Amino acid sequence: MSDGHAHHVCPPWIGYFLLANPLRRVLYSPQSVLGALVSEGMTVVEPGPGMGYFTLALARMVGPRGRVVVMDIQPRMLDVLRRRARRAGVQDRIDIRLIQADGLGIADMNGKVDFFLAFAMVHEVPDARRFFHEASASLKNGGKMLFSEPSGHVGETQFARSLEIAAAEGLHLESRPAIRSNRSALLIRK
Numbered sequence: 678m679s680d681g682h683a684h685h686v687c688p689p690w691i692g693y694f695l696l697a698n699p700l701r702r703v704l705y706s707p708q709s710v711l712g713a714l715v716s717e718g719m720t721v722v723e724p725g726p727g728m729g730y731f732t733l734a735l736a737r738m739v740g741p742r743g744r745v746v747v748m749d750i751q752p753r754m755l756d757v758l759r760r761r762a763r764r765a766g767v768q769d770r771i772d773i774r775l776i777q778a779d780g781l782g783i784a785d786m787n788g789k790v791d792f793f794l795a796f797a798m799v800h801e802v803p804d805a806r807r808f809f810h811e812a813s814a815s816l817k818n819g820g821k822m823l824f825s826e827p828s829g830h831v832g833e834t835q836f837a838r839s840l841e842i843a844a845a846e847g848l849h850l851e852s853r854p855a856i857r858s859n860r861s862a863l864l865i866r867k
Contacts, residue, residue, distance in 0.1 A: 707734030710856060711794070714823060714863075718742040719791040722815055724781055724808075725749055725798030729758035735794070736767035746790075748774040748782055778803055781811045790815040793822040797859070800831050805839055809846040816866040822848055825861035836860040 711731065715721060717740035726732045726747040735745045749755050755773050762768040776782040793812050802808045812822055824843065826836055840850060840862055848864040855861070 705730075705796075705856065707731055710796075710825075711735065711738065711823070714821060715739065715792055719744075720786075720789055721745045721792045721794065722781075722783060722786060722790050722812075723747045723794045723796075725795075725801065726758055727754055729761045731794060731796060732758060732771060733761060733765050733767060736762065736765070736770040739770060741770065743770060744772060745770055746772040746774065746783065746786060748776045750776055750778050780807060781815075783811060783815050786815045788815070788817055791817060791820050793820065795822060795824045797825065797827050797830075799824065799839060800826055800835070805842050806846070809839075809843045809848060813843075813846040813848050813866055816848075818866060820866045821851070822864040822866075823854070823861065824864055825856050825859045828858055828860050831860060833860065836862075840864075 707730070711734065715735060715738040717738070719739045720743065721735050721739060723732055723735060723745060724747070726749060729747075732745060732747055736743075739745060747755075747758065752775055755775055759768070759773055762771050762773075774782055793816055795812065799805060799808060816822065822843075824839070826839075843864055844850070847866055849867055851863045851865045853862055
């Protein structure tokens with residue numbers, strides 16, 4: 678445990694039943710969660726994309742001039758995401774990266790990212806401070822991050838601690854969007 682965060686990675690078998698489940702749209706429609714935040718031509722980063730539930734929608738939203746960079750520590754999740762992106766015809770907009778658990782592997786993106794999606798995954802990283810540092814460094818000035826954690830896994834105290842860490846790394850609270858069964862914050866890099 679580091680910074681009050683538990684390090685536990687969602688196993689691939691859950692991806693088939695939960696993460697890529699079409700019924701998930703009832704709770705988290707990608708358009709309702711991301712539609713006001715992502716537009717054509719943007720560069721978006723999504724760590725821990727699972728099997729691409731949000732990734733495919735993000736790739737459609739950014740369009741042919743945009744780019745979605747995803748990274749995960751699990752090759753199996755990325756293999757499924759790669760196949761799904763190919764079937765959806767958006768593979769050319771998605772940069773898929775296999776990384777180690779000790780960092781995001783996006784130093785090449787510093788200052789280039791418009792939007793960063795951290796959905797239900799920060800509680801899985803071993804070092805929240807490093808995560809928020811790398812996320813902040815990747816964002817352009819004025820770039821935004823949607824940070825959302827499942828309320829069943831992350832209590833209000835732990836979420837508040839994460840917001841303090843994010844603020845110390847230059848990510849400031851803009852709003853607290855309502856996302857069902859989640860604790861969420863829209864952060865901006867200033």
